[in-house]
Amino acid sequence: MAQWPFITLDESSNSPFYQQIYEALRLSILSGGIAPRTQVPPTRVLAGELGVSRTTVVNAYDQLLAEGYLEGKTGAGTYVVSEMPDVTFQLEATVSADGKERAKRRERALSRRGQWIASSSVKSLRMQADNTCLAFQNGVPAVDEFPFRVWWKLASRRWRNPPRELLGYGDPAGYRPLREAIAEHLRSARAVHCDADQVIIVAGTQQAFDLIARLLLEPGDRVWVEDPCYPGARNALLSAGSKVISVPVDEEGFDLGQALQLSKKARLVYVTPSHQFPLGITMTLSRRLALLEWAKRSGSFVIEDDYNSEFRYAGRPLASLQGLDHDARVIYIGTFSKTIFPSMRLGCLVVPKDLIEVFVAARALIDRHSPSLDQAILADFINEGHFMRHLRRMRSLYVERQEVLVQAASRDLDGLLEVSPARAGMHLVAWLPQGVSDRNASTKAARYGVEAAPLSVYAATPRTRGALVLGYAAVNAKEIRAGVRKLAQALSS
Numbered sequence: 001m002a003q004w005p006f007i008t009l010d011e012s013s014n015s016p017f018y019q020q021i022y023e024a025l026r027l028s029i030l031s032g033g034i035a036p037r038t039q040v041p042p043t044r045v046l047a048g049e050l051g052v053s054r055t056t057v058v059n060a061y062d063q064l065l066a067e068g069y070l071e072g073k074t075g076a077g078t079y080v081v082s083e084m085p086d087v088t089f090q091l092e093a094t095v096s097a098d099g100k101e102r103a104k105r106r107e108r109a110l111s112r113r114g115q116w117i118a119s120s121s122v123k124s125l126r127m128q129a130d131n132t133c134l135a136f137q138n139g140v141p142a143v144d145e146f147p148f149r150v151w152w153k154l155a156s157r158r159w160r161n162p163p164r165e166l167l168g169y170g171d172p173a174g175y176r177p178l179r180e181a182i183a184e185h186l187r188s189a190r191a192v193h194c195d196a197d198q199v200i201i202v203a204g205t206q207q208a209f210d211l212i213a214r215l216l217l218e219p220g221d222r223v224w225v226e227d228p229c230y231p232g233a234r235n236a237l238l239s240a241g242s243k244v245i246s247v248p249v250d251e252e253g254f255d256l257g258q259a260l261q262l263s264k265k266a267r268l269v270y271v272t273p274s275h276q277f278p279l280g281i282t283m284t285l286s287r288r289l290a291l292l293e294w295a296k297r298s299g300s301f302v303i304e305d306d307y308n309s310e311f312r313y314a315g316r317p318l319a320s321l322q323g324l325d326h327d328a329r330v331i332y333i334g335t336f337s338k339t340i341f342p343s344m345r346l347g348c349l350v351v352p353k354d355l356i357e358v359f360v361a362a363r364a365l366i367d368r369h370s371p372s373l374d375q376a377i378l379a380d381f382i383n384e385g386h387f388m389r390h391l392r393r394m395r396s397l398y399v400e401r402q403e404v405l406v407q408a409a410s411r412d413l414d415g416l417l418e419v420s421p422a423r424a425g426m427h428l429v430a431w432l433p434q435g436v437s438d439r440n441a442s443t444k445a446a447r448y449g450v451e452a453a454p455l456s457v458y459a460a461t462p463r464t465r466g467a468l469v470l471g472y473a474a475v476n477a478k479e480i481r482a483g484v485r486k487l488a489q490a491l492s493s
């Protein structure tokens with residue numbers, strides 16, 4: 001099917017891709033650019049052409065179907081409707097002419113925080129709402145390998161006769177037995193210095209960022225973040241009105257010297273010391289100690305995002321940065337998104353003792369607490385040994401999957417991508433030859449049905465060499481090999 005040239009996506013726009021696709025199609029239908037009864041491309045085809053996920057196109061089509069611009073004939077495709085009443089046409093034409101002015105007025109009506117949120121690229125998070133699992137989706141664990149039967153048994157035991165304490169309002173800090181189980185796990189597995197009082201259950205890392213930004217940042221405060229950086233962290237800090245300063249990481253991780261050259265002061269610093277996201281670097285001990293010393297001297301806080309330290313395959317397990325901190329400067333964040341699955345929306349904050357009360361109060365103000373029954377089931381899952389068993393299984397599965405990816409890449413991607421094994425994590429950074437744009441490579445890969453995020457989307461400053469971030473945890477060996485073959489076709493096309 002021919003390309004649909006009138007749809008061009010603007011990555012710098014504040015409106016998400018599905019909205020841009022919807023708007024382009026709607027305007028073309030209204031202006032007669034697409035004739036009545038024309039068949040629109042299948043969602044998968046248009047997604048491939050535009051280099052976006054299929055869900056993005058499905059969302060755009062759904063809106064057009066709901067508003068009566070398109071009609072679906074089951075099994076026979078989706079068409080522009082044959083007749084549009086004149087009145088609708090006129091009404092819509094005026095609205096579209098006014099669209100820009102209205103958007104401007106709307107933006108002026110937003111609070112300052114609303115404007116910061118509108119200007120941060122929150123769409124990068126919305127894109128991840130696509131749950132069709134493609135090789136090499138990154139950040140997603142092997143959800144189909146989760147022990148659902150075990151979970152179901154634990155859940156049905158809890159649901160059969162839930163006690164009143166799990167049905168009424170719970171403690172905003174979280175369900176006590178879960179906080180105790182997490183504290184014990186973090187002490188032994190991550191050498192985190194904490195007791196259960198310091199553990200606050202949150203709805204994933206993202207909520208932890210939000211709480212930290214609300215409680216510790218004034219608009220205009222300087223915050224150092226790693227460059228490249230996890231967009232969820234960067235955007236949460238930006239949306240608090242802080243001045244985010246991107247500090248390039250080198251082979252030793254976050255570099256305090258570079259940070260101080262870029263800005264003498266910072267109120268907060270965000271780091272992923274165990275496994276830098278996305279480069280996978282482990283921050284060296286001397287850099288860790290220097291950062292803690294600086295935090296102590298300056299009275300600033302360090303956010304340690306320990307998002308996937310459970311998946312280390314070689315070398316000694318690394319202690320957390322928090323475990324080295326003697327001055328209560330580190331706020332530690334853990335998540336179950338990688339070890340259980342992302343939609344669970346459970347994670348934890350470990351805060352210094354003097355911040356417990358204010359963090360709990362803020363959590364209560366936002367949404368009171370996470371669902372108590374889910375927390376209770378998770379506590380049972382940990383306390384009865386299933387969590388550790390699942391982690392062990394996933395570690396050996398991910399090692400195998402990584403090996404399959406490295407071997408397939410060395411066979412099929414020679415000269416196109418440089419892929420080396422990593423000691424930890426759920427993704428590899430695959431380097432492109434000098435001068436090859438990773439965004440173009442990623443768009444080509446999408447056309448072949450392969451998801452390969454370009455490294456540059458995570459970077460604030462242009463990088464000298466492009467790379468693709470390839471997640472290998474979520475798909476099986478066969479899909480990995482097929483994905484590598486498609487990637488080879490895409491990159492040599």
Ligand SMILES: Cc1ncc(COP(=O)(O)O)c(C=O)c1O
Nearest residue numbers: 139204205206230277307335337
């Ligand atoms: C660096 C980093 N931190 C945290 C997370 C997890 O976020 P959440 O706990 O909100 O699901 C991810 C997920 O991809 C990540 O890459």
